[in-house]
Amino acid sequence: MLKINDLHASVADNEIIKGLSLDIKAGEVHAIMGPNGAGKSTLSYALTGREGYDVASGSATLDGAELLDMEVEDRATAGLFLAFQYPVEIPGVSNMEFLKVSVDSQRKARNLESYSSSEFLKVAKAACKQVNLPLSFLKRGVNEGFSGGEKKRNEIMQMILLQPKLSILDESDSGLDIDALKIVADGINSQRDGQRSFLVITHYQRLLDYIKPDFVHVLADGKIVKSGGPELALELEAEGYAWLESYDRNAEQEANA
Amino acid sequence: MTDQLDEALQREYEAGFVSDIESRTFEPGLDEDVIRRISAMKEEPQWMLDWRLKAFALWQKMPEPDWAHIQYDKMDFQSISYYSAPKSMDERPKSLDEVDPELLATYEKLGIPLIEQQQLAGIAVDVVFDSVSVVTTFREKLKEQGVIFCPISDAIKEHPELVKKYLGTVVSQKDNFFAALNCAVFTDGSFVYIPKGTRCPMELSTYFRINELNTGQFERTLIIADEGSHVSYLEGCTAPQRDENQLHAAVVELVCLDNAEIKYSTVQNWYPGDENGKGGIYNFVTKRGICHDNAKISWTQVETGSAVTWKYPSCILKGDNSIGEFYSVALTRGAQQADTGTKMIHLGKNTRSTIISKGISAGKSNNSYRGLVHMGKGAKGARNFTQCDSLLIGDKCGAHTFPYVESRNPTAIVEHEATTSKVSDDQMFLCRQRGLDPEKAVSMIVNGFCKEVFKELPMEFAVEAGKLLEISLEGSVG
Numbered sequence: 001m002l003k004i005n006d007l008h009a010s011v012a013d014n015e016i017i018k019g020l021s022l023d024i025k026a027g028e029v030h031a032i033m034g035p036n037g038a039g040k041s042t043l044s045y046a047l048t049g050r051e052g053y054d055v056a057s058g059s060a061t062l063d064g065a066e067l068l069d070m071e072v073e074d075r076a077t078a079g080l081f082l083a084f085q086y087p088v089e090i091p092g093v094s095n096m097e098f099l100k101v102s103v104d105s106q107r108k109a110r111n112l113e114s115y116s117s118s119e120f121l122k123v124a125k126a127a128c129k130q131v132n133l134p135l136s137f138l139k140r141g142v143n144e145g146f147s148g149g150e151k152k153r154n155e156i157m158q159m160i161l162l163q164p165k166l167s168i169l170d171e172s173d174s175g176l177d178i179d180a181l182k183i184v185a186d187g188i189n190s191q192r193d194g195q196r197s198f199l200v201i202t203h204y205q206r207l208l209d210y211i212k213p214d215f216v217h218v219l220a221d222g223k224i225v226k227s228g229g230p231e232l233a234l235e236l237e238a239e240g241y242a243w244l245e246s247y248d249r250n251a252e253q254e255a256n257a
Numbered sequence: 258m259t260d261q262l263d264e265a266l267q268r269e270y271e272a273g274f275v276s277d278i279e280s281r282t283f284e285p286g287l288d289e290d291v292i293r294r295i296s297a298m299k300e301e302p303q304w305m306l307d308w309r310l311k312a313f314a315l316w317q318k319m320p321e322p323d324w325a326h327i328q329y330d331k332m333d334f335q336s337i338s339y340y341s342a343p344k345s346m347d348e349r350p351k352s353l354d355e356v357d358p359e360l361l362a363t364y365e366k367l368g369i370p371l372i373e374q375q376q377l378a379g380i381a382v383d384v385v386f387d388s389v390s391v392v393t394t395f396r397e398k399l400k401e402q403g404v405i406f407c408p409i410s411d412a413i414k415e416h417p418e419l420v421k422k423y424l425g426t427v428v429s430q431k432d433n434f435f436a437a438l439n440c441a442v443f444t445d446g447s448f449v450y451i452p453k454g455t456r457c458p459m460e461l462s463t464y465f466r467i468n469e470l471n472t473g474q475f476e477r478t479l480i481i482a483d484e485g486s487h488v489s490y491l492e493g494c495t496a497p498q499r500d501e502n503q504l505h506a507a508v509v510e511l512v513c514l515d516n517a518e519i520k521y522s523t524v525q526n527w528y529p530g531d532e533n534g535k536g537g538i539y540n541f542v543t544k545r546g547i548c549h550d551n552a553k554i555s556w557t558q559v560e561t562g563s564a565v566t567w568k569y570p571s572c573i574l575k576g577d578n579s580i581g582e583f584y585s586v587a588l589t590r591g592a593q594q595a596d597t598g599t600k601m602i603h604l605g606k607n608t609r610s611t612i613i614s615k616g617i618s619a620g621k622s623n624n625s626y627r628g629l630v631h632m633g634k635g636a637k638g639a640r641n642f643t644q645c646d647s648l649l650i651g652d653k654c655g656a657h658t659f660p661y662v663e664s665r666n667p668t669a670i671v672e673h674e675a676t677t678s679k680v681s682d683d684q685m686f687l688c689r690q691r692g693l694d695p696e697k698a699v700s701m702i703v704n705g706f707c708k709e710v711f712k713e714l715p716m717e718f719a720v721e722a723g724k725l726l727e728i729s730l731e732g733s734v735g
Binding site: 048050051071072073075076077081082084087088090091092093097098101102105106109141158162 | 682683686689690692693694697701705707708709
């Protein structure tokens with residue numbers, strides 16, 4: 001489904017991703033772990049096309065279509081979704097309106113009919129309940145005054161409604177208490193249907209207790225330095241990142257901070 | 258992102274077409290003779306002509322104001338034509354069937370169907386084309402309830418007692434330079450009278466269109482809401498796309514008697530000029546209302562057009578417990594300049610006013626809020642709340658706030674809140690990552706920013722205003 005081949009990406013002329021390759025097949029869940037500064041967020045922004053994240057070379061295809069040539073919104077409608085680490089507020093725009101416009105835009109791009117308002121209300125309410133947010137959140141401004149955990153759950157709600165082919169979850173576990181973590185993990189698990197794929201980016205193993213990955217990769221200094229099954233996450237948890245070769249000393253200090 | 262936003266601001270002005278209509282237009286120039294001719298064209302009584310001439314004498318002694326935060330080449334008032342009307346209007350059409358089809362087509366194209374069957378139910382429209390009112394719909398139906406809704410030139414002839422009693426009482430002939438000019442040369446506009454205790458059964462609206470080259474439009478509107486009455490009124494305006502600047506200097510007076518309520522909404526979409534500030538309407542407008550005891554005036558404006566906007570819809574809260582409200586969205590882009598706001602003059606006891614101003618600047622435009630809150634000696638227990646928010650799109654535009662507060666009564670309370678924000682890259686990225694194209698994203702973010710004001714507009718127009726913003730922002734992102 002997602003094939004990344006020898007990707008090089010930089011921020012402000014500093015190369016951060018230094019030749020990364022990854023192959024995610026339909027229905028698979030891959031986890032990327034790694035210390036701060038390894039390039040985890042840069043990878044997600046380079047794939048989604050955020051301005052300021054420049055790709056120098058390499059390719060990234062989603063079901064054969066080259067993502068790196070597309071506009072941000074076209075990558076989204078092609079089926080690429082990013083759950084943000086720090087979701088931003090859009091004051092005055094209700095969550096409901098935002099969700100409807102998002103879903104409509106994507107359905108339109110895929111030549112699907114848009115939902116009627118009442119149909120959409122039904123699916124939106126169901127998604128809202130699924131992530132355990134009160135229905136009043138549909139009326140509130142996008143992320144406006146939401147707590148950290150509520151913002152993360154709101155991201156999962158968007159994912160549930162948009163039904164992307166490939167979802168990148170950028171530290172969706174950070175700042176969550178154990179209950180919220182379970183809700184987020186359940187939300188993600190409910191979307192695993194053997195077709196849709198997930199790239200879970202995280203610092204910690206604990207999210208992977210709830211979302212069982214098929215593969216775990218360790219990202220350090222812009223490259224995948226080790227890949228394995230779920231047991232790799234446990235090893236990392238026990239021993240930290242320091243035992244990995246090509247491991248950057250600065251990153252180590254950050255990781256332990 | 259900034260470059261993309263700038264590119265985005267280049268957009269089509271949909272109302273920019275010219276109608277091919279043969280007009281009777283005065284030679285450019287202004288003197289007493291021109292004023293006599295305007296008055297004669299309108300078959301006005303002597304008292305009206307005298308009033309105009311008095312205003313003209315005052316205007317000649319007044320300097321053009323220069324305190325606003327706007328820059329423009331001073332106008333040559335002798336190079337403007339002060340009267341232009343379609344020839345087909347020489348004989349006033351008695352019904353829509355007699356109206357020049359080209360005129361009807363113009364309004365059709367602007368989305369204002371005048372053919373009876375297509376009219377929006379519940380909205381009566383007075384249509385002003387250059388210097389004359391073409392048609393006023395539902396006039397007879399309104400009359401059944403005693404509501405007078407007609408061109409002001411008709412009111413001068415048919416209801417002189419009302420016009421004489423109220424004209425110039427809220428905005429006097431010597432109020433300011435542009436108002437004085439309007440008093441001298443005004444041509445048409447709407448007149449509304451709502452009788453005591455009557456709730457006007459439909460929305461009233463006036464649609465202003467400038468068509469002829471080199472003419473100014475000087476409209477005059479007078480709305481009188483008698484005791485305990487209620488009316489909601491809306492005006493809209495457009496003009497062709499031209500390289501020359503054209504002057505629009507209007508005066509609107511609202512008289513809101515005891516326990517009455519006037520809701521006045523404006524959707525202003527005059528031609529804004531091109532990216533470099535060539536062409537566009539100079540919009541110098543004086544709008545003011547007076548509230549008697551327990552009366553309420555609510556101004557709502559959505560300003561997206563004009564090269565230069567100079568406009569401060571105000572309330573004189575003379576009566577005890579009267580209420581003034583001002584809700585404004587002003588969007589500037591390209592090289593547009595807007596200096597707009599309000600004045601709330603609290604004179605009576607327990608008077609209250611609310612000001613919500615949303616300024617959006619894009620391109621290299623300048624957008625200023627200028628507001629005065631005056632608490633007079635008698636304004637015991639009066640309250641004002643002002644909220645003034647600016648939203649910047651890109652990094653070449655300007656947002657300015659000039660709040661003035663004068664309080665002569667220690668029991669009066671004035672609150673002012675102000676914020677400035679930007680359409681952030683984070684917000685844009687979130688929207689685009691969810692599948693919205695950049696234009697849709699900007700328009701959604703801007704609409705959210707304006708929500709508090711849009712909810713004050715009558716339903717049909719809130720939708721219109723939202724769409725207008727969308728069109729105005731079209732191309733604001735690349």
